[in-house]
Amino acid sequence: MTEQAGPKELVRHAAAAEEAGFAFEVCSDHYSPWLDEQGHAPYAWSVLGAVTQVTERVELLSFVTCPLMRYHPAVVAQKAATISLLSDDRFTLGLGAGENLNEHVVGRGWPPVNVRHEMLSEALAIIGDLFDGGYVNYSGQHYRVDSAKLWDLPERRTPIGVAVSGRQSVSRFAPVADALIATEPKPELLHAWDEERAQLGQDTSRKYAQLPVCWDRDPEAAKQRAHEQFRWFGGGWKVNAELPGTSGFAGATQFVTPDEVAQSIPCGPDVEPIVKSAQAFADAGFTDLALVQIGGEHQDGFFEFASNELLPALTQAYGD
Numbered sequence: 136m137t138e139q140a141g142p143k144e145l146v147r148h149a150a151a152a153e154e155a156g157f158a159f160e161v162c163s164d165h166y167s168p169w170l171d172e173q174g175h176a177p178y179a180w181s182v183l184g185a186v187t188q189v190t191e192r193v194e195l196l197s198f199v200t201c202p203l204m205r206y207h208p209a210v211v212a213q214k215a216a217t218i219s220l221l222s223d224d225r226f227t228l229g230l231g232a233g234e235n236l237n238e239h240v241v242g243r244g245w246p247p248v249n250v251r252h253e254m255l256s257e258a259l260a261i262i263g264d265l266f267d268g269g270y271v272n273y274s275g276q277h278y279r280v281d282s283a284k285l286w287d288l289p290e291r292r293t294p295i296g297v298a299v300s301g302r303q304s305v306s307r308f309a310p311v312a313d314a315l316i317a318t319e320p321k322p323e324l325l326h327a328w329d330e331e332r333a334q335l336g337q338d339t340s341r342k343y344a345q346l347p348v349c350w351d352r353d354p355e356a357a358k359q360r361a362h363e364q365f366r367w368f369g370g371g372w373k374v375n376a377e378l379p380g381t382s383g384f385a386g387a388t389q390f391v392t393p394d395e396v397a398q399s400i401p402c403g404p405d406v407e408p409i410v411k412s413a414q415a416f417a418d419a420g421f422t423d424l425a426l427v428q429i430g431g432e433h434q435d436g437f438f439e440f441a442s443n444e445l446l447p448a449l450t451q452a453y454g455d
Contacts, residue, residue, distance in 0.1 A: 138168035139364065140431030142177040142185070148434045150189040155442040158455070160186070161198035161229070161345070161425045166205065166237040169367040170388075171381045175431070180214050187221035195226045196343070198425065199298045199316055201233025203251060204243050208258035209283045212265040219289040228262070229316055229343075230255065231298030234376045236384075245379070252307055253277060259295070259311050266292050296343060300372045302327055310335050315342040318372065320415035344421045346412055347400050349429040350437040354403035360430045361400045362393035369399060400429070404440070406448045417453050 137145060149160055164179035183195060195218070202211040215228040232251040239245055246254070257275040264271045265285050273280035296314035299305050305324060309315070309331035317324060329339050347365055351357035366388040367375065378384055401408035409426070416424050426445075428437045 149186040155438040159194035199229035199231035202258040208261040320419040322419040325420040345425040357402035
């Protein structure tokens with residue numbers, strides 16, 4: 136998470152994660168942390184560019200970028216194509232409808248969710264047209280593009296994943312995306328996604344989720360750190376997408392206790408709670424699970440734990 140460490144540390148962590156044996160790496164794309172305690176928010180695309188040069192094997196994803204206000208879709212397409220080239224086609228462009236927390240900084244207000252979905256649909260059309268090559272002109276309700284062209288395109292078309300949270304977003308984006316991204320293990324969401332794609336004769340796709348964990352040799356320290364930095368996570372996306380700043384998230388979570396956070400986030404030095412938490416995502420039908428280690432300064436210990444214990448246990452339980 137770009138909200139937990141500075142840019143140099145994130146690049147070093149990416150190299151260490153590949154060495155530890157992880158198969159893919161995701162990068163959040165935020166202008167602000169969720170809480171002041173997290174303390175960071177470097178520019179994700181500079182970090183991704185650097186990560187392409189210190190890794191060789193892992194797949195890379197933006198998790199997720201909002202192409203609505205802070206970035207114009209045509210610029211997002213250019214950034215994604217560049218990262219694909221730098222990474223030798225290891226990159227997937229993850230997109231979503233965004234959060235007020237990050238998008239309000241450009242001073243355009245924050246539209247309701249139905250409008251955001253309209254904007255994301257137009258953004259996907261623009262990005263897809265630019266990935267096709269040639270000059271693109273576009274005149275929609277929310278965006279205009281005037282004679283844009285990507286001059287550096289990868290040989291492999293950059294895959295696009297879209298974050299969804301309910302049936303409305305699934306119906307709108309399953310037909311036009313290459314992968315699903317979600318934060319909750321809802322099997323009905325994945326079934327609806329596959330049904331939408333099957334009706335159009337499309338294959339099933341990869342399905343990405345994320346699971347926050349807080350590894351520490353001291354279980355109590357892990358629980359306290361998870362509460363300090365990640366108590367916002369339990370608010371759900373309908374809340375998290377609307378609050379405008381860190382003070383709003385602090386206020387909304389002021390009565391959340393460390394014990395309540397630990398009920399949903401595995402905390403401590405043991406493998407079993409993480410493997411157990413991963414089960415819900417495996418049962419729901421997700422193909423890929425991103426583990427978010429809470430606390431940037433504790434990554435080195437986590438990577439050693441992951442290499443020696445966690446990844447072998449997950450592989451034994453769920454396969455590669």
